[in-house]
Amino acid sequence: MQLVVARVGRAHGIKGEVTVEVRTDEPELRLAPGAVLATDPASAGPLTIETGRVHSGRLLLRFAGVRDRNGAEALRNTLLIAEVDPDVTPEDPDEYYDHQLMDLDVVLKDGTEVGRLTEISHLPSQDLFVVERPDGTEVLIPFVEEIVVEIDLEEQRAVIDPPPGLIDDRAEIASSRDTETGTDAGTDTGSGAGGVAGADA
Structure with a gap:
């Protein structure tokens, strides 16, 4: 491939x-x-x-x-x-090629569905998972060990443990504030810093 x-x-x-x-x-x-x-x-x-x-x-x-x-x-x-041979994997077991991660189900530690991984954005400081949520919106998840706690290729899922505000809290706050002011809100996505788990783009 x-x-x-x-x-x-x-x-x-x-x-x-x-x-x-x-x-x-x-x-x-x-x-x-x-x-x-x-x-x-x-x-x-x-x-x-x-x-x-x-x-x-x-x-x-x-x-x-x-x-x-x-x-x-x-x-x-x-x-x-x-x-690249699609069956070849990185030598480091904690690294992955992008094609291995595409379409993984992204869930919280308790099994709550977050969405589907549709893209990996490679930035100078870190990589980001672009996750499409069931309602069609997107959320960005920093691909760092502190947040992406497990990649299970057999089960085709990525387990995340996001800090407060990365996925929902900010959106809820923005929604309540907009209700008070009567203004429209844009999409609010989180970001983070840390070590990159690895991907081949």
């Missing part, structure tokens, strides 16, 4: 290097020199990684055939896609 492993950023220097936004926990495997990656848009690829290095905390790649800044800039915002 195909997984997005990076997005090309801006050109770096004049010799064809580009910055990349890494979307895999295994960049040393997926983005190694010699790797051949499909692209979105498809017309930009396939691309073969020629060199890779870290500069000021960012990964820089150069692709075969891309020799100048103009060629590098033309690749900006291109998604890099690796072919």
Whole structure:
């Protein structure tokens, strides 16, 4: 199966290097020199990684055939896609690829249904579960050990223990306040910080 492993950023220097936004926990495997990656848009690829290095905390790649800044800039915002065996799992048992987590039922520790995991948002500080609730609204759940307490792939569920306000309390407060003021409320979602449990995008 195909997984997005990076997005090309801006050109770096004049010799064809580009910055990349890494979307895999295994960049040393997926983005190694010699790797051949499909692209979105498809017309930009396939691309073969020629060199890779870290500069000021960012990964820089150069692709075969891309020799100048103009060629590098033309690749900006291109998604890099690796072919991954769907049966392969990360070495760390506490890490997961995105495709393993899609469509999991998200429940509280007492079994109360929260919704269905529809997307994983990869942010610089942490990953977020995008959970679609039964009423069609979405809630964001930080993918950290303190909140996502169990991933059970056999039962196809993720058990969460959210802090007060992450899921319902704020919405209830906002609703009661709007009743008093007569104004409309927008969707209020929680956020958090902590260690990322791991995902391959």
